[in-house]
Amino acid sequence: MFHIQSTLYLAISVLLYRCQAKIFTSPDQLTTTTYDFVIVGGGTAGSVLANRLSEVDNITVLVIEAGIDNKDILPVQVPFLGVTLPGTSVDWNFTTTPQTGLNNRVIPYTRGFVLGGSSSVNLLTFNRGSDDVWDRWADLTQDAGWSWDSVQQYYLKSSRLVPPADNHSTLRQVDPTVHGNGPVEVSVPGFPLPIDDIVVSASKQLGGRFAFNEDFNSGNFVGVGFMQSSVGGGERSSAATAYLEPVENRTNLDILINTRATKLVQSGKSGYTPIFQKLEIAQSNTSTPIEVCARKEIILAAGVIGTPQLLLLSGIGPPSAFKNSSIKPLVNSPDVGLNLVDHPLVPNYFSVSSNGTWDDVLRNGSILNATLGEWIGARQGLFVDSPGNTLAFMRLPPNSSALEGISDPAAGPQSSHTELIFVDGFAPFGTVPQPSTGNFITVLTNVVSPTSNGSVTLASDDPFDKPIIDPRILTSDFDIQAMVQAINDAQTFLASSSWQAEFKPVPFGDLATATTDEAKAAFARNNSVTVNHPGGTARMSPYGAPWGVVDSNLRLKMALGVRIVDASVFPVIPECHIQGPVYIIAERAADLIKAAYGLIPGQNTTSPDTCN
Numbered sequence: 001m002f003h004i005q006s007t008l009y010l011a012i013s014v015l016l017y018r019c020q021a022k023i024f025t026s027p028d029q030l031t032t033t034t035y036d037f038v039i040v041g042g043g044t045a046g047s048v049l050a051n052r053l054s055e056v057d058n059i060t061v062l063v064i065e066a067g068i069d070n071k072d073i074l075p076v077q078v079p080f081l082g083v084t085l086p087g088t089s090v091d092w093n094f095t096t097t098p099q100t101g102l103n104n105r106v107i108p109y110t111r112g113f114v115l116g117g118s119s120s121v122n123l124l125t126f127n128r129g130s131d132d133v134w135d136r137w138a139d140l141t142q143d144a145g146w147s148w149d150s151v152q153q154y155y156l157k158s159s160r161l162v163p164p165a166d167n168h169s170t171l172r173q174v175d176p177t178v179h180g181n182g183p184v185e186v187s188v189p190g191f192p193l194p195i196d197d198i199v200v201s202a203s204k205q206l207g208g209r210f211a212f213n214e215d216f217n218s219g220n221f222v223g224v225g226f227m228q229s230s231v232g233g234g235e236r237s238s239a240a241t242a243y244l245e246p247v248e249n250r251t252n253l254d255i256l257i258n259t260r261a262t263k264l265v266q267s268g269k270s271g272y273t274p275i276f277q278k279l280e281i282a283q284s285n286t287s288t289p290i291e292v293c294a295r296k297e298i299i300l301a302a303g304v305i306g307t308p309q310l311l312l313l314s315g316i317g318p319p320s321a322f323k324n325s326s327i328k329p330l331v332n333s334p335d336v337g338l339n340l341v342d343h344p345l346v347p348n349y350f351s352v353s354s355n356g357t358w359d360d361v362l363r364n365g366s367i368l369n370a371t372l373g374e375w376i377g378a379r380q381g382l383f384v385d386s387p388g389n390t391l392a393f394m395r396l397p398p399n400s401s402a403l404e405g406i407s408d409p410a411a412g413p414q415s416s417h418t419e420l421i422f423v424d425g426f427a428p429f430g431t432v433p434q435p436s437t438g439n440f441i442t443v444l445t446n447v448v449s450p451t452s453n454g455s456v457t458l459a460s461d462d463p464f465d466k467p468i469i470d471p472r473i474l475t476s477d478f479d480i481q482a483m484v485q486a487i488n489d490a491q492t493f494l495a496s497s498s499w500q501a502e503f504k505p506v507p508f509g510d511l512a513t514a515t516t517d518e519a520k521a522a523f524a525r526n527n528s529v530t531v532n533h534p535g536g537t538a539r540m541s542p543y544g545a546p547w548g549v550v551d552s553n554l555r556l557k558m559a560l561g562v563r564i565v566d567a568s569v570f571p572v573i574p575e576c577h578i579q580g581p582v583y584i585i586a587e588r589a590a591d592l593i594k595a596a597y598g599l600i601p602g603q604n605t606t607s608p609d610t611c612n
Helices: 006-012 044-053 079-084 131-141 148-158 194-206 239-247 303-313 359-363 365-378 477-494 517-527 579-597
Strands: 034-040 061-064 159-161 184-186 223-226 253-256 260-270 273-282 290-300 338-340 344-351 388-394 418-423 440-447 454-457 468-470 562-564
Touching (some): 034 044, 044 061, 044 239, 044 579, 148 159, 148 579, 194 223, 194 388, 194 477, 260 303, 290 579, 303 454, 344 477, 359 365, 388 477, 418 477, 440 477, 477 517
Parallel strands (some): 034 061, 034 290, 159 184, 290 562
Antiparallel strands (some): 223 388, 273 290, 338 454, 418 440
16 A cells, blocks of 8 residues: 555565474474364464463463464564555455445455564554443443443553653653553654644644544543554564564464464254364365364454454355355354444645655655664664654534434544544555655545445355455445545644644645545545454344344354454444554453453363363
8 A cells, every 4th residue: 555666665575584483384283283272363362362361371272373473574563664564475465346435446455464463564553442432332232341441451451651762751742641551562653753743733723623632542532642553662562572472482372374264163062052163274275174173262363354254164154145155054143244344544645845754765765775774773763653643533523414314423422533644744545656756744534433334255165265355435425424524624724824834735636626525525435445444244242132243252152162352343343543442352352261261370270171
């Protein structure tokens, strides 16, 4: 999505791959095929579970990751270079179907194909969601365990605030009292950009819907403020670096990469309820699959795309999915693969009179290499951050026509409808290339409470075929109207005297001629991609409810032996960047699992369960 000169990219993206102890590259290297827990996916949630479950001394855990090791991949480590990772060897390289809401364009769909999953390839923004997000989840699942009061401990357990790379004073940029003591390192930007002070000044000048918010992670996700990112010491802090690497040498934890789970295998029944204790894995569609067995549970943490694909390949899903298929239906679960929701994104470009933007870093190989050298030598400079330092979460005006005749899709008054991210340069997301001259800023406008939803379905019975991904971006009236409001809000914000004093932003390209709401809607359809925040394809619901794929304890409904822990279980998409909520879900899931089996860290636990 974010294009950089190809010769320069080759210079910075060499994969210095090495395999560490206890990370196996082939199933043949495993010394056993029976474990207490088998975790499918070594991504954001899978890494948390591997760490927390292997805390119990004699509980054995196997993590199966389809992708590669995360170590020594420079663009994974360098925060700014996260934008270069889509389309590389650490990306699944998914694409969508032609999107009717985007004039039938096919867009890329980036997901992490590497240990740490999407926490290793995302753009690092760390949000925990408003209090309202979690309280709505508790209402939808009829489980108070998902309320903010209950999950706050897991937010505090998952991350901690650390100083920015340049150690500048963060007074009035963040509130240290609302942060925790967990392994994921979170910081405000460590390289101030020229527009940072202007964003803050404009916020305080305009007030109202643009009021300043000192710390979004205090629970109120409305206003303008500084971005917090999963960065520590100028480097990416991912699930792999925070949770997996510190424990990968535990004798009761095995990590197998370059290997896919291809099918859940029914191992028995309890009455009429199928039991799944076995998992088929393979490294290619021509290799002979082998089976691994979980004495206690198979935990699916394969992500919003991989989890429903694996369920469908295993005969778990709506009966219609298995017509004209060799797959035997085993569990009638109509919601599998449905309710795919994502945040649509439109890049808005503005030419500016200032020459202080970082545009030339992407144009000039000498400047780029010097900037990269500053990061390599001292973990300082532009590359210690993702491209945007400031952002805004906005609620629509109360009289917005987008809200007429519908229930407010946001979780509550502390949740937003749209987001603006301010970038100090031309951020070439989508199809528009960076101009060869000039200085620019970009405002990324996003709809964070979308009502459009789509699906993930099988393309074939071959587990190595990519599934059909149709998020149906911008297919609801609310979404397109909210996006137009976000574009208008961006222009209102940039028209303030704080911006006009020096930068004097002027709409660039097709945005310049989109002077009506109808034209802005057309602009959005021509230029939207997504923020890669998918969720909902195996959503939670109350125990006994006819909808949903898992119950509120994340156990697969109408089956035994399987739990799902990843963003696919979102009952509704949170109005924020989603890695933080996934960490919270995974931390709570670890405690739910430990409670279910009486597991106590530091104590030996008997394992009477057997593999059938």
